[in-house]
Amino acid sequence: MPVKPLHISGKLSHVESSIFTLMSALAQKHQALNLSQGFPDFEVDPVLIELVHQNMKAGHNQYAPMAGVPELRQAIVDFTQDLYGAQYHPDKEITITAGATQGIATAIATTIREGDEVILFSPAYDCYMPMIELNGGTPITVKLEHPNYSIDWNQVKRVVNHRTKMIIINTPHNPSGSVLTQDDLNALAEIVENSNILLLADEVYEHIIFNGAQHLSIRSHEVLKQRAFVMGSLGKSLHVTGWKTGYCLAPEPLMKEFQKVHQYQVFCTNKPVQLALAEYLNTTDLRAIGGFYEQKQKVFEKALASTGFKALPTYGSYFQLADYSSVSTQDDMTFAHELTVKHGVAAIPVSPFYRFPTDHKVLRFCFAKNEETLEKAGALLAKLG
Ligand SMILES: Cc1ncc(COP(=O)(O)O)c(C=O)c1O
Structure with a gap:
């Protein structure tokens, strides 16, 4: 048969x-x-390759702690304080992820339910929409203004309603290379301040900033930080995209929920790579x-x-x-x-x-x-x- x-x-x-x-x-x-x-x-950088090798030879080849090795969590919290003046607790407010992609997927899976609306800006990096839909959410897209790819906050105000659960921000922006200004952060804060709207800030290009611009992280603004999952990518920052190592920073109540999902999706990520990146970050001028x-x-x-x-x-x-x-x-x-x-x-x-x-x-x-x-x-x- x-x-x-x-x-x-x-x-x-x-x-x-x-x-x-x-x-x-x-x-x-x-x-x-x-x-x-x-x-x-x-x-x-051969120094970074050598550090991974050394950590493997030193026997760091079994599971890392679920949230990531303490050395790497601390190194990221340190540069976050140094560059953006933002404080996060290294044991309670950060998780090392399998690239920012996993962090984004996990943050959305943690918070988005059937019927929730998520605002994002188009053109948009491709991984946001499918993850919103997989979790039963409804993507609401607002177009960036061509050719500057800036945000019209009045348009955002018009689409916010009681079903809005999250707004996804990407700065510096892929594909346009535009960046948010202080006025943008203030306009966003004004919209979310008295609401339960969460933010997902995709900042994978945080260190790749030029032509006189400054990276204004969502984490540098108190009102925004309080409700934000901030995603970074060490793969992008240190030219090792194939190592798929990123991080998510969020205030403790959000991070607690994030880790409940993260532990069943990946549990943890590559340990020798994490240890090497921690050592390297401590001697790198970002x-x-x-x-x-x-x-x-x-x-x-x-x-x-x-x-x-x-x-x-x-x-x-x-x-x-x-x-x-x-x-x-x-x-x-x-x-x-x-x-x-x-x-x-x-x-x-x-x-x-x-x-x-x-x-x-x-x-x-x-x-x-x-x-x-x-x-x-x-x-x-x-x-x-
Ligand atoms: C805007 C944006 N977010 C996230 C990612 C994925 O980052 P990672 O390689 O750390 O998963 C990329 C990669 O191209 C990207 O451009």
């Missing part, structure tokens, strides 16, 4: 492969310069990371200046948006495909970051690459006219 095929109905069966996976695969197939997915193409990336941004912006692409302003993250409307009238998906296949440069179209069709004819380029790669990409783009 033939085996009857299973009928499988996954909760995210409507979701396709992400645009990052698609464009990276296309770049590989056509051997294009890959400025699409957000990861560095340069070497990791303020220097912005300058390191500013240099790359300048090289790429200069390379774009001799092409038909127009660089939009960027202040943080390692992304550069570029308007291609004087080079092509194609929609951004078609153009990004053609750019990869015919012209040898892979970038990410911005329309998939929107919930509803929006095509401003801009592509996102990742400049976390060797300067030679960025200059080569510029030379190839210049050929388009």
Whole structure:
């Protein structure tokens, strides 16, 4: 008797492969310069590699404590105090996560129930919406204003209601590189102050800040801090995205609930990596990371200046948006495909970051690459006219 095929109905069966996976695969197939997915193409500091090795050799190869090793929790709490003047208790208000992605998923799973509304801003990084929906929540998207990608707080006020459970903030912003200002933080505080609305602050690019901007963390504002899960990514900050190590900071009552979910999702993350990152953080000048990336941004912006692409302003993250409307009238998906296949440069179209069709004819380029790669990409783009 033939085996009857299973009928499988996954909760995210409507979701396709992400645009990052698609464009990276296309770049590989056509051997294009890959400025699409957000990861560095340069070497990791050998000191950091050696620290992981040493910790493995020293026998730190079994489970870490559920919240993360104390050394790493302390190092993050220390830089949070130093950079943002914000205090968190290292034993009660921080958890080390498997990248910020897991922290975001856990914070949403911890708090969002059927019928809850979650406000997010589009274009948005791709992991927020599916997690809201998986947990029965309803995403409410507010569009950032093109081309500055700033927030119209009056629009936010209009969509807030008694079902609003959470607002998701991402600064510095992927894909645009825009950053929140003090006025933005104040406007947000005014909206949430007398409510039970929670905040999820995705600050994975907190140290990648340049062009005269300052990273204003949600944790630096008392009203916002009190209700916020703040996510960071050591993978992003220290050029080791493949190590998938991030953190979540939150006041004790929120963190207590977060850890109840975290313990069943992952229990804990990679111990030798955590110990190595703790030692490394204690001797690293995090303020220097912005300058390191500013240099790359300048090289790429200069390379774009001799092409038909127009660089939009960027202040943080390692992304550069570029308007291609004087080079092509194609929609951004078609153009990004053609750019990869015919012209040898892979970038990410911005329309998939929107919930509803929006095509401003801009592509996102990742400049976390060797300067030679960025200059080569510029030379190839210049050929388009
Ligand atoms: C805005 C944003 N949040 C979260 C993440 C994921 O961070 P991690 O690699 O630490 O999971 C990314 C990665 O690209 C991102 O751009």
